[in-house]
Amino acid sequence: MAGPLQQFQINPIIPIEFGGYDISFTNSALWMTLAVVVTTVLMVFSMRQKALVPGRWQNVGEILYEFISNMVQDTIGREGRKYFPFVFSIFMIVLMGNLLGMIPGSFTYTSHIIVTGVLAMVVFLGATFIGFARHGLHFFSLFVPKGLPIFILPLIFCIEVLSYLSRPVSLSVRLFANMMAGHTMLKIFAGFCVSLPIIASIMPMLVIVALVGFEILVAFIQAYVFAILTCVYLKDGIELH
Amino acid sequence: MSENKDLKSRIAAAKAKHDDDPTNDPGYNPDKEAEGKAMGTAMRAGVELVSAVAVGAFIGYWIDQWLGTSPFGMIILFFLGFAAGFLNIYKAQTGNYHKTGIGQLTNTEKNGQKDAEKPEK
Numbered sequence: 001m002a003g004p005l006q007q008f009q010i011n012p013i014i015p016i017e018f019g020g021y022d023i024s025f026t027n028s029a030l031w032m033t034l035a036v037v038v039t040t041v042l043m044v045f046s047m048r049q050k051a052l053v054p055g056r057w058q059n060v061g062e063i064l065y066e067f068i069s070n071m072v073q074d075t076i077g078r079e080g081r082k083y084f085p086f087v088f089s090i091f092m093i094v095l096m097g098n099l100l101g102m103i104p105g106s107f108t109y110t111s112h113i114i115v116t117g118v119l120a121m122v123v124f125l126g127a128t129f130i131g132f133a134r135h136g137l138h139f140f141s142l143f144v145p146k147g148l149p150i151f152i153l154p155l156i157f158c159i160e161v162l163s164y165l166s167r168p169v170s171l172s173v174r175l176f177a178n179m180m181a182g183h184t185m186l187k188i189f190a191g192f193c194v195s196l197p198i199i200a201s202i203m204p205m206l207v208i209v210a211l212v213g214f215e216i217l218v219a220f221i222q223a224y225v226f227a228i229l230t231c232v233y234l235k236d237g238i239e240l241h
Numbered sequence: 242m243s244e245n246k247d248l249k250s251r252i253a254a255a256k257a258k259h260d261d262d263p264t265n266d267p268g269y270n271p272d273k274e275a276e277g278k279a280m281g282t283a284m285r286a287g288v289e290l291v292s293a294v295a296v297g298a299f300i301g302y303w304i305d306q307w308l309g310t311s312p313f314g315m316i317i318l319f320f321l322g323f324a325a326g327f328l329n330i331y332k333a334q335t336g337n338y339h340k341t342g343i344g345q346l347t348n349t350e351k352n353g354q355k356d357a358e359k360p361e362k
Contacts, residue, residue, distance in 0.1 A: 162297050162318075162325035163332075170292035170329070174285065225285060 004187035008111055008180065027107045028115070035096035035109075064092075068227065075231035079238050086126075087234075090119065091227035098179060098219030102212070110222075111179040113172060120172035123230045131237035141240055171229055175222050182215045285333045290326035297322015 012024035046061030054062055068088045072080045094110060101108025109115050131139040143160035144153065189211065192204035301318030305311040 158321055159324045159328055162293060162300070162322050163328045165300075166289070166293035166296040166322070166325060166329060169296055170285075170288045173292055174288040177288070229285075 002187075004184050004191065007107070007183060007187060010112075028109045028112065031097070031100055031107045031109050032093075032115075035093055035100055038100070039092045039096055064088075071228055072231055075228060076235045076238060080231065080234065083231075083234055087227055087230050090123065090230050091223055094119070094175065094226045095219065095223035098223055099216070101179065101183065102216060102219060108179055108183055110175055111183055113176040116172040116176040117168070119175075119226075120168040123171065123233055124168040127233040127237035129237075130234065131240075134238065135240060138240065139237075142236060167229075167233060171226065175226055178218055178222050182211070182218055186211055186215065286330050289329035289333055293326035293329050294319065294322045297325060 010026045010028050012022075012026050013030060014025040016022075016024050042057075043061055043064075046057040046059075049055065049058060051058060065088075068091055069084060072084050072087055076083065097108065097110035097115075100106055101110065131142070143157050143164065145156065145160075148156060186208060189204045189208050193201045193208070196204065297318045297320075298315060301315035301322075304314035304318070308314070
C-alpha cells in the first residue's frame with residue numbers, strides 16, 4: 001500500500017535534460033498545464049455568447065471576474081485596476097491547483113513549497129519593485145510609523161523590516177501547509193479504511209466524506225487569502241501611508 | 242397601481258444603490274461574506290507569527306556566519322523576529338495600523354458603517 005506522502009512524489013513523464021539541468025516534463029508540470037488550459041477554456045467559453053441575461057457558464061465567468069474585480073477595487077482602490085490581470089492570474093492558478101488536486105488520483109502542485117514559494121516571491125518582489133519605482137528611497141517610510149519618537153526608531157525600523165521580509169514566507173507556507181496537511185490526512189484516513197474490518201471501516205469513511213467537503217472549502221479560502229494578500233502587498237507598494 | 246409604483250421606486254432605489262458599491266447587490270449577504278472573511282483572517286494568524294520568527298532566526302544565523310558574532314546575532318534577531326511576528330498578527334487582525342487589508346473592511350462592516358462613505362484610499 002502506498003504511503004500517505006507518496007502522492008506528493010514528482011515523477012518525470014517526458015525526461016528532458018538541458019545543459020546539465022533536469023527540466024523534465026513532470027506530473028507537476030502536467031497539472032499546471034491542465035490548470036492553465038482549464039482556466040482558459042472556462043473563461044473563453046463562458047464569455048463566448050455575451051448574452052445580456054447570462055446562462056450558467058457565463059454566470060460562472062462573471063462571478064469569478066466580479067469577485068476579483070471587487071476585491072481589487074476594495075483593497076487597492078482605483079489605482080489597482082491595472083493590476084487586475086495579475087491578481088486574477090494568481091487567483092486562478094492557485095484555485096485551479098487546489099481544486100484539480102481534489103480529483104482522486106491527480107497531483108496537487110500547490111502542495112509543494114517550491115511552487116507556492118515562487119508565486120509568493122513574484123508577488124513580493126513585484127510589490128517591492130513597484131514601491132521603489134513609484135516612490136524611490138521614500139519607500140522606506142513604509143517602515144516608520146507616523147509620529148514615532150526618534151530614540152526607538154532604529155528598533156521599530158528593524159522590527160518592521162523583519163515583518164516585511166516575513167511576508168513571502170508566510171504567504172507561501174500558509175498555502176503549502178494547508179494543502180499538504182489536508183491531502184496527507186485524507187490518505188491516512190483512507191489507510192484506516194483499508195486496514196480495518198469491513199464494518200468498522202464505515203467510521204473513517206464518514207470522516208473522509210466530511211474531510212473532502214472541508215478540503216474543497218479550504219481550497220477556495222486559500223485561493224482567496226492568497227489573492228487578497230497579493231492585493232494588500234501591492235497596495236503597500238502603490239501608496240505609502 | 243400602488244404595487245406598480247412600489248416596484249418603480251424599488252427599482253430606482255436598487256439602481257441608485259448599485260451605482261458604485263458592489264456590496265449593495267440584492268443577492269448580497271453580508272453575514273456570509275463576513276463569515277468567509279473572518280475564516281480567512283483566522284487562517285492567517287498562526288503562520289504570520291511563525292514565519293517572522295523563522296525569518297528573524299535565519300537572518301541572525303546568517304549574520305553570525307558572516308561576522309563571527311555567534312551566538313548574539315541569532316539571539317537578538319530571534320527576539321526581534323518574535324516582535325515582528327506579533328506585529329504581523331496585530332496588523333492582520335486589526336488592519337488599522339497600516340490601514341491595509343481585510344481587517345479594515347471587516348471592522349467597517351462590524352461598526353455598521355457599510356452605507357457610510359468608504360474610507361479614502
